[in-house]
Amino acid sequence: MSNRSLEMSVFVLSIFSLFVFVLGELGQSLPNCPESRCGSGPAIRFPFRLKGQQPNYCGYHGFDLSCTERNDTLLELPNLVKLYVQEIDYVYQVINVSDPDDCFLRQALNINFSASPFRFKDDLLYNYTLFNCSTAERNLIRNAPCLGAPGYEVYAIPGFNRISEYTLTSCTKMYDILSIPYIYSYEIYPEMSNASRNIIQLTWSKPACGLCEAGGGRCELKSDGTELCKMSHITPRTSGASTKLIIAGATLGSFLLLVAFIALYHLYRADRKEKENQARIEKFLEDYKALTPTRYTYADLKRITHQFKDKLGQGAYGTVFKGKLSSEILVAVKILNSSTGNGEEFINEVGTMGRIHHVNVVRLVGFCAEGFRRALVYEFLPNESLEKFIFSNDGYHHSLGWEKLQDIALGIAKGIEYLHQGCDQRILHFDIKPHNILLDDNFTPKISDFGLAKLCSKDQSIVSMTTARGTMGYIASEVFSRNFGNVSYKSDVYSFGMLLLEMVGGRKNIDVNVENRTENSNRVFFPEWIYDHLDRGEEMRIRIEEEGDAQIAKKLTIVGLWCIQWFPVDRPSMTIVVQMLEGDGDDLAMPPNPFNSTGMPAGRHYHQELPVISEVE
Known part of the structure; x- marks a missing residue:
């Protein structure tokens, strides 16, 4: 039997066991841990608990929440990091938080997840170096106004850009912030509100109650410290036709859940492979950091090409668009197909052309590697x-x-x-x-x-x-x-x-x-x-x-x-x-x-x- 067949057999057997387990749990009621909330905030239930209002067994270690005097929902992380909870997605196990002062960069220096069940949801994390400048620097576009004060402004320069590219004559380095999500620039995204720009997504892997929630169940904590999935609205008094109807519905629902699980499994496999490709490219880009041309974000490419308006051509590996870096500098932007190859052509192009400087070789101006989006930016040659x-x-x-x-x-x-x-x-x-x-x-x-x-x-x-x-x-x-x-x-x-x-x-x-x-x-x-x-x-x-x-x-x-x-x-x-x-x-x-x-x-x-x-x- 092939490895793929063995993996699928184990997966189907696991789903069948879960199906039997769910049927065996029918007829039991939910634990006595009703939902709570702070004012109009998100619903609070396992694995979260509201301190002072719910007993310890209603939540999981590290998931304690509290209400402020203004009825905001507060999450406390190690190192005295306090964040407001805006939304909780129990199915996908994601929690949206924000800084109380709308200044995440202030607290980012103290964030340490080693003693916390949470981590950043984004797979791509970035390093930033903060500078305070006595005068406004026109070539620095990631302004951090919440850290500024009368007489100086603060700028955050991402690690994928070389500091030598910027003019910092009136600036002093403050400190480095490592491995945080992408900071949306106030200048590039002026249409975004401060609240939207300040949202940070966290996720957790344990306890894994997402599938239980997706099936309409609720998790609770067992006496041995593990979690148990309980299905709601089924009692022992149910009998006759109603019992048969409910069992039939539960069977059909479990079958549909099985189909959904299989689909999710294939999506998981595809996503894992894509992440491996992304990790391979990121490692390559880190190794060639000193040699590579400018790295652009996908938002930069949309701006350069005016939303990919002028298409120059299309081939087996991607589509080429005409773009403008300035009023005098034209470029050709090649958006690589995400469905072909495993990143080898991207690595070949950047790794090879990044070394070349010759009048008879096309110059690679820059590149983009942002998630599954990969692109190459060349000098524009009008005669094709x-x-x-x-x-x-x-x-x-x-x-x-x-x-x-x-x-x-x-x-x-x-x-x-x-x-x-x-x-x-x-x-x-x-x-x-x-x-x-x-x-x-x-x-x-x-x-x-x-x-x-x-x-x-x-x-x-x-x-x-x-x-x-x-x-x-x-x-x-x-x-x-x-x-x-x-x-x-x-x-x-x-x-x-x-x-x-x-x-x-x-x-x-x-x-x-x-x-x-x-x-x-x-x-x-x-x-x-x-x-x-x-x-x-x-x-x-x-x-x-x-x-x-x-x-x-x-x-x-x-x-x-x-x-x-x-x-x-x-x-x-x-x-x-x-x-x-x-x-x-x-x-x-x-x-x-x-x-x-x-x-x-x-x-x-x-x-x-x-x-x-x-x-x-």
Whole structure:
């Protein structure tokens, strides 16, 4: 039996036992502990008790409440922390409290749940550093007016922001507050009342009476100190048809309760998995705190994108919206789908792009990781992707001109060379293709989408992989089969070569509409077609408009053919590719025919043993 089946069997057996237990308890009355309340406050019943009005057995240790002179319900926590009780949810075991002075930050320093049955309901807790400032600081938006006094104001700076980002010339640090719920800013949320902004939610796990309450029962304390669930409104005097009706109703209700429990169990499993993913991402973000760009809240993203008004596009991993950080700085905000993946693409993007600073790589401006919401904020590139220009049916890519195409090719090559040689660790992209090359307003190319990227040490170039990754048509041969060699940075060289040939041909490398296809084939592989023409000294039959265009086209073609050699050892490094593209192309030799296995040079050891290293976590 599988673990999942065993868990479900134990769960169903537990529910059946609870069903029998509930039926066995029918006919007994509730304990003599009637509900109480302070004025118009929330109802007080087990596990809470009202001190001075209810006996000890009516409540649970640590759940004592009292009434103030104004009939407010008061909860006292360790370290003399006193909070008003606004609402109690007995089913979900949540209690809403507020500070009597509408200043939770004042008491937050003294809150310690080690000797209390309560804890904060929020799973995501934050650290804050408080500063008092003799003058108003315009760049500090989380003002805490309740802590201020004539002559100075107090600001709370969250721990996920770097203090060095703020101007604190007139400020003095007061103290740190650790692990408290998110503080709603008076400036960002002016529409919220002080009372709503001051509400804090606490929860408790023991005694676990939520399911009993949900089923219409009430908990009480047994003599051995454990809790007992009692169902109400059933007495021994009930008989005849009424008894049968009640038993039938109880049976039906228990069955429905069983169904509800099963649904809750699946929700619990899904919620636990999501929390594990969130914890994994939070740990990653903590480890890379010094390297990461700005962290935004989801509310920040809504403001930046004007409530996600301007949609730029949508893909398998998320939707991209146009946003504005200021009147001059535009960004592209990618909201990742919460239903796909386990956070790996988010970690890859932030962990990889947070290390990169190069003119030919898209800059990661910031990110958001708030609960199940995850997003990436990039610089905005108005000309979209290279794919839009080179695959246009109307030949629109030729409007760029061959010199501009050459500049774009050289920029992409320099960007890949930087990933391979210019970072602390070698970055292998594994998804170089026209769709992932974005163009700014000057048509400067920038490599994007590092969701499949891998890191390895700079002194070693081979990376171990269990499955192929990338996009069909751009994946190197060794990624599919180790018979061609080990996976390394040369895999990116192959993808770049395929991209380069598509730039030359202005079409996908496999194109059914290419001219002069053979009679026996209705699909022509463009790299093979153009290699045959160059090898025979024939014209490439590519649209040439100005003098010198043919030489550029030929150079790009030869470089591309060198890059797509089947065996990694035959491909040049990106450093050599850059040198080839920067030259005039007159001295470039034709590479071996990568489409004719009989043309491989004799004596070449293509199956040489290379050390395989593990991916850097």
